[in-house]
Amino acid sequence: MTKQQAKKSTNGADGTTEPVRLDKWLWAARFYKTRAIAKQMIDGGKVFYNGQRSKSSKMVNLGDKIRIRQGFDEREVIIIGLADRRRDATFAQTLYQETESSVEVREKTALARRQGILLSPASDTKPDKKQRRQLRQFKERN
Template sequence: MANKKSPVVKSSSENDKNSGVRLDKWLWAARFYKTRALAKQMIDGGKVFYNGQRSKSGKLVSIGDKIRVRQGYEEKEVLIVALADKRRDATFAQTLYQETEASIKVREDNALARKQGILLSPASETKPDKKQRRQIRQFKERV
């Protein structure tokens, strides 16, 4: 009697792997980060939120999901429009996502505030007079 092997049946988790792309791979392909290792480091460090929650770098992303990415001073909120696991030119990378209107407005407002120096050191327009200096000193010395 010969041994007959049963046909290999793929589980549902293996089918899901074929339909999605890892989060770190997608961020790298969309050119948010220069290397996959850096993308993984940012995900593990809490700089990337997938659908409003922290996630692991191996999380499979799909079209329509929302990702919030923090890069330096800027924070972008993007919707995934297309999937890619290979890194190509920048024009292709821009077709993979669409930034939300609210995110664009917040980034522009923060850039303007940084440019004007409002966020770094809010300063008054005039120096305090003698009475105001006394009040400041009393306020600071009060414990």
């Protein structure tokens, strides 16, 4: 077995403690569908590694904190496993643990979004010509 083959067999999804690139880990943990998308999110400032922006080539280690913004949600996770290969979703969930405060904040924001939608429901029909005229007059008045 060559040196490179030995490295490949000891690094990755079999539970080693060797550091893995941030973009590879995010892809393997199934936060993003492709590594290219993971790299874009890291470069775009949507991912914070230990409270700081970082490069996609940053090596992650066990116990590090990652804050990820995806749409309306923001998650803070602690790395408890390393992998550089993508496997099934049940395995991916064993790679991280979401903090309690992160879960609470996500639930509160989801509830607020649901209540906001319920308080201002959309109309079933489009406004007719008269209603459109009234809306336009009301908007121009203010």
